[in-house]
Amino acid sequence: MFESAEIGHAIDKETYEAAVIELREALLEAQLELKQRASFPVLVLINGIEGAGKGETVKLLNEWMDPRLIQAESFLLPTDEELSRPPQWRFWRKMPPKGKIGIFFGNWYSQMLIGSVEGRLKNAEMGQAIEEIVRTERMFSDEGALIFKFWFHLSKKKLKERQKELENDPRHKWQVSVLDWKQTKVYDKMVRGAERILRRTSHEYAPWYVIEGSDPYYRSLSVGRILLQGLQAALQADKPQRLQPHAAPLVASLDNRALLDSLDLSLALSKDAYQKQLAGEQARLAKLISDKRFRRHALMAVFEGNDAAGKGGAIRRVTGALDPRQYRTVPIAAPTEEERAQPYLWRFWRHVPGKRQFTIFDRSWYGRVLVERVEGFCSPADWLRAYSEINDFEEQLHNYGVVVVKFWLSIDQDTQMARFKEREQIAFKRYKITEEDWRNRDKWDQYVDAVGDMVDRTSTAIAPWTLVEANDKRYARVKVLRTLNDALEAAFARA
Amino acid sequence: MFESAEIGHAIDKETYEAAVIELREALLEAQLELKQRASFPVLVLINGIEGAGKGETVKLLNEWMDPRLIQAESFLLPTDEELSRPPQWRFWRKMPPKGKIGIFFGNWYSQMLIGSVEGRLKNAEMGQAIEEIVRTERMFSDEGALIFKFWFHLSKKKLKERQKELENDPRHKWQVSVLDWKQTKVYDKMVRGAERILRRTSHEYAPWYVIEGSDPYYRSLSVGRILLQGLQAALQADKPQRLQPHAAPLVASLDNRALLDSLDLSLALSKDAYQKQLAGEQARLAKLISDKRFRRHALMAVFEGNDAAGKGGAIRRVTGALDPRQYRTVPIAAPTEEERAQPYLWRFWRHVPGKRQFTIFDRSWYGRVLVERVEGFCSPADWLRAYSEINDFEEQLHNYGVVVVKFWLSIDQDTQMARFKEREQIAFKRYKITEEDWRNRDKWDQYVDAVGDMVDRTSTAIAPWTLVEANDKRYARVKVLRTLNDALEAAFARA
Numbered sequence: 001m002f003e004s005a006e007i008g009h010a011i012d013k014e015t016y017e018a019a020v021i022e023l024r025e026a027l028l029e030a031q032l033e034l035k036q037r038a039s040f041p042v043l044v045l046i047n048g049i050e051g052a053g054k055g056e057t058v059k060l061l062n063e064w065m066d067p068r069l070i071q072a073e074s075f076l077l078p079t080d081e082e083l084s085r086p087p088q089w090r091f092w093r094k095m096p097p098k099g100k101i102g103i104f105f106g107n108w109y110s111q112m113l114i115g116s117v118e119g120r121l122k123n124a125e126m127g128q129a130i131e132e133i134v135r136t137e138r139m140f141s142d143e144g145a146l147i148f149k150f151w152f153h154l155s156k157k158k159l160k161e162r163q164k165e166l167e168n169d170p171r172h173k174w175q176v177s178v179l180d181w182k183q184t185k186v187y188d189k190m191v192r193g194a195e196r197i198l199r200r201t202s203h204e205y206a207p208w209y210v211i212e213g214s215d216p217y218y219r220s221l222s223v224g225r226i227l228l229q230g231l232q233a234a235l236q237a238d239k240p241q242r243l244q245p246h247a248a249p250l251v252a253s254l255d256n257r258a259l260l261d262s263l264d265l266s267l268a269l270s271k272d273a274y275q276k277q278l279a280g281e282q283a284r285l286a287k288l289i290s291d292k293r294f295r296r297h298a299l300m301a302v303f304e305g306n307d308a309a310g311k312g313g314a315i316r317r318v319t320g321a322l323d324p325r326q327y328r329t330v331p332i333a334a335p336t337e338e339e340r341a342q343p344y345l346w347r348f349w350r351h352v353p354g355k356r357q358f359t360i361f362d363r364s365w366y367g368r369v370l371v372e373r374v375e376g377f378c379s380p381a382d383w384l385r386a387y388s389e390i391n392d393f394e395e396q397l398h399n400y401g402v403v404v405v406k407f408w409l410s411i412d413q414d415t416q417m418a419r420f421k422e423r424e425q426i427a428f429k430r431y432k433i434t435e436e437d438w439r440n441r442d443k444w445d446q447y448v449d450a451v452g453d454m455v456d457r458t459s460t461a462i463a464p465w466t467l468v469e470a471n472d473k474r475y476a477r478v479k480v481l482r483t484l485n486d487a488l489e490a491a492f493a494r495a
Numbered sequence: 496m497f498e499s500a501e502i503g504h505a506i507d508k509e510t511y512e513a514a515v516i517e518l519r520e521a522l523l524e525a526q527l528e529l530k531q532r533a534s535f536p537v538l539v540l541i542n543g544i545e546g547a548g549k550g551e552t553v554k555l556l557n558e559w560m561d562p563r564l565i566q567a568e569s570f571l572l573p574t575d576e577e578l579s580r581p582p583q584w585r586f587w588r589k590m591p592p593k594g595k596i597g598i599f600f601g602n603w604y605s606q607m608l609i610g611s612v613e614g615r616l617k618n619a620e621m622g623q624a625i626e627e628i629v630r631t632e633r634m635f636s637d638e639g640a641l642i643f644k645f646w647f648h649l650s651k652k653k654l655k656e657r658q659k660e661l662e663n664d665p666r667h668k669w670q671v672s673v674l675d676w677k678q679t680k681v682y683d684k685m686v687r688g689a690e691r692i693l694r695r696t697s698h699e700y701a702p703w704y705v706i707e708g709s710d711p712y713y714r715s716l717s718v719g720r721i722l723l724q725g726l727q728a729a730l731q732a733d734k735p736q737r738l739q740p741h742a743a744p745l746v747a748s749l750d751n752r753a754l755l756d757s758l759d760l761s762l763a764l765s766k767d768a769y770q771k772q773l774a775g776e777q778a779r780l781a782k783l784i785s786d787k788r789f790r791r792h793a794l795m796a797v798f799e800g801n802d803a804a805g806k807g808g809a810i811r812r813v814t815g816a817l818d819p820r821q822y823r824t825v826p827i828a829a830p831t832e833e834e835r836a837q838p839y840l841w842r843f844w845r846h847v848p849g850k851r852q853f854t855i856f857d858r859s860w861y862g863r864v865l866v867e868r869v870e871g872f873c874s875p876a877d878w879l880r881a882y883s884e885i886n887d888f889e890e891q892l893h894n895y896g897v898v899v900v901k902f903w904l905s906i907d908q909d910t911q912m913a914r915f916k917e918r919e920q921i922a923f924k925r926y927k928i929t930e931e932d933w934r935n936r937d938k939w940d941q942y943v944d945a946v947g948d949m950v951d952r953t954s955t956a957i958a959p960w961t962l963v964e965a966n967d968k969r970y971a972r973v974k975v976l977r978t979l980n981d982a983l984e985a986a987f988a989r990a
Contacts, residue, residue, distance in 0.1 A: 086847065092844040097836035098836040127626065132887075142877075142880055145838070341536075343590065345634075397581055
């Protein structure tokens, strides 16, 4: 879920300085209007990886805006008075009144995250704590509060670099952290806990924004812009609850760099290497599917990708390894009449494999957040709620032992053009290319955004996305088979 | 929470038969329109106490309506195919399509309830299971489904009577129940589990209706009417999601009998008995508050009641037992400017006592669902969501060790009139009676409904309501003190 916040977002000093002048003015203006209307409070929650710039960014916000209308609160150590009352009391007493902005460090998420790193919270307890937070934030929102939640992120590598820098920085010495971030496992556990918490607590009335924290210009401008847009929209709607559901991407991208751009599409395999590796992986898959440990599992493989990215070919290389009784392929096109009379996920639930079965989805439930979003076949409210509905669906599958493997086959625009042309020229491939394919191509950038959001919001530890560099078909096919095999082996090892 | 469903609701045969003719016609008409439009499905979940008429009622619905448009499904024993897939699969495959009504026995609640009776589900696991259901039902509702949830209730006494009847009924023999309802503890655990589950899963988009099941006429007509009203409203709004939040009382009352009517207001104490018992309870309170076990607790007492019911006098008898440093009284009137700038519950959170402290609220957060509801000071959506917000608030208090005791002081209209007149005649009491009191009196029936709903929705095992028969002030004062003392002792014993 943090994929897009590890690709090195950055902007240059010049762009930054030019943008900040305008941003500050607009922020001050919005803040003044917020104060004059005094019709709702603003709550900003700050969490994230150590060294990702949380403190620096809030300091900057204080400089940019009118500090008399901002209350920054830190909840690291409770006072005696606070310890003598229910844990929520300390947050209630510091709530910003209508017309003001409250910035909460060390808020209700911090304790949960620390608990999850230290292993104090069991799975079900964590689930319950999350749902208590959901109810509380929903209530604050119903009562009128505008809520922003920022997760400042760093990749593990960047964290290490940052720690070296900070060691030599005297200003850093006084900072307190209850966690020993020098330990790799602290980072791993924190990210795993955060993934679950962010996924479950990101709602249209209180969305999470993931900010890549390595570049100070990028992170400050991102946070400032998100605050500004949110404030302006809420002031215009007069009440935050009347806002349209939150359509911002999970991971802010000011520099127009997207997750898909970070793939190395030049990856390729020679014919020899391909044939050898393909045969090896096919044999491995056949063995794994026949393994008696597969009796406790089922396998679902999802294929999504650009038009002409080679989904069909890849699927054939997978099924080529198997007996037809061992798998089923479900092509997803327009829903049938019966399917249209049911909730969206019904048409996928009906194809959920039983134990020891393997089902391949040629396109899938992700259509909701891809084609339906881009083409406007459903409302923003519908595709926005689909992310968490899909996560719930896949969690239910996972909890039962179903292994869910999801592929996005990615090609660049030149490769797509070449393949379209080839298809038009070869008679038996002509059926594969339609008007619609050409229309989709015009919406390339919108699909890039939709795919980025999809991966950020639905790539989870239990059902991760695999992005497949597919300019070279051979490379793609082998990567697909290998990923399937690795996922099965990992599931067998866990059980 | 089942208080109003244990007062013996019943209607006579004649009324029933006259009503059923109209009801059947209207139900058939609504059903036909539902089918023709086919714009949403209807899901009816049936749960409750054994012998409370679940099966009989659904049988009757089938007779009243067009059975071709109703699918009744029972999920008692899963098939092999179902066992081979995630647990939710069996419900998905039986989902009614748009235009049809699905009636689910043995649905997703049943397993949870059985688990809670058998003690298989731990507290946190139950919490997590509840929240999974909330997310699933929310999704069904977002997808267009109109959802009704019925809890068929019987008091423990009625269950025993019913079991005797059923023993001699041959038609009952084939019925399967996984629970041994003959054991008293099964009933107790079921009701405790149901209280929590119903409280957490009753939402405006999928409300619970509690139906007292002892009288067949009453329960059938209640269920039929609720279904009809819900269907008609949804058809009018075209989509169930566009419905106003659900304003129906939790416990259906077709016979105009309310919880408050079931109180015996003739209860009284002689002067002698009063003085003796009062002194005894006051001494007991003083001792309990000074007990060292109170260090782990705090005490919050809430006083609500009819105007002139004697709240002030009762509070003075409580505080009379104590040193002024041992308690604080918080009178709740119109909110201050500072309070109006905050979420509703803020003004009560700020007065939450620390450990070893005792706070008395003269009126309270229940104003939201009493005066604000009756006077229209807030929208139905606001007071409807307040029930669960209040339950959450009190649960947070309870989890920390705060003992919450809530009193409704109840008098009849004659007694109120006599006290109003007395107040007007006695100079030093004249300030106590205002124009507003007379206006409130005109809304007596609306308050009766509001109090009934309040008790049904917020009287919980962790913070129960005590209804105080207050026509006799002496009786009321002693009952208040005794209840406080009993609650403290019970808390000490639990810890």
